[in-house]
Amino acid sequence: RGKVDFNLFVELTGESSNSMVNEAVVKQYMGQLSEISDGDATELLKMAIRLPDALKTEREEIDQSEFNQIIEAVDAALEAINNYRSSEGKALETEFLQRVINIGELLDKVIEMDPQRIDNVKERLRRAISELKESVDENRFEQELIYYLEKYDITEEKVRLKNHLDYFKETLETHASNGKKLGFISQEIGREINTIGSKANFAPMQQLVVQMKDELEKIKEQALNVL
DSSP, X not given: OOOOOOOOOOOOOGGGEEEEEOHHHHHHHHHHHHHHOOOOHHHHHHHHTTSTTSEXXXXXXXXXXXXXXXXXXXXXXXXXHHHHHHHHHHHHHHHXXXXXXHHHHHHHHHHHHHHHHHHHHHHHHHHHHHHTTOOOOHHHHHHHHHHHHHHTOOHHHHHHHHHHHHHHHHHHHSOSOOHHHHHHHHHHHXXXXXXXXXXXXXXXXXXXXXXXXXXXXXXXXXXXXXX
């Protein structure tokens, strides 16, 4: 992102330019100097000729051949810039894809781990009731279990996160200006990852969430460099 301001200044030197005395300005200087100095005309002229704008340079306009050379140089510079941008863009695209793939692989591990997490929730709930030295009523236990499983269910988050990752990759394949769009998708990815983390209530899964956040942060940093 950003912009480039391009300005071209042409300065002709040697035989291509002629310096001439700016008589009107020199006479004005000499008149003013004579009022404050007793020097003769020669001395006043020496002083006046050194003052700003005492000399003027008449410059010839560049010819078509010289202009064409300038255009060729500018075109070459612009082509080099575009080639560099293209190279940088491909490098960014490769990095984006790898980060998204990494998050997807971590999501697969989360999905694979989810049954274990649910078993862990069941066991902790049963243990908590047991520690109260109450006989575990199976109906009550099932009701509590359903409540906690619904509270910590991450099915929707897993589906939405996968969809956001797929959409991110699809957006990368388009040729439009997508920097802001990629930023918005990254925000949505972050929301789903954060929700999974808050609902996980299971240390191994939360560790995977931390890794996903790390990958996403790198995506967000690079997305700022995309138009």
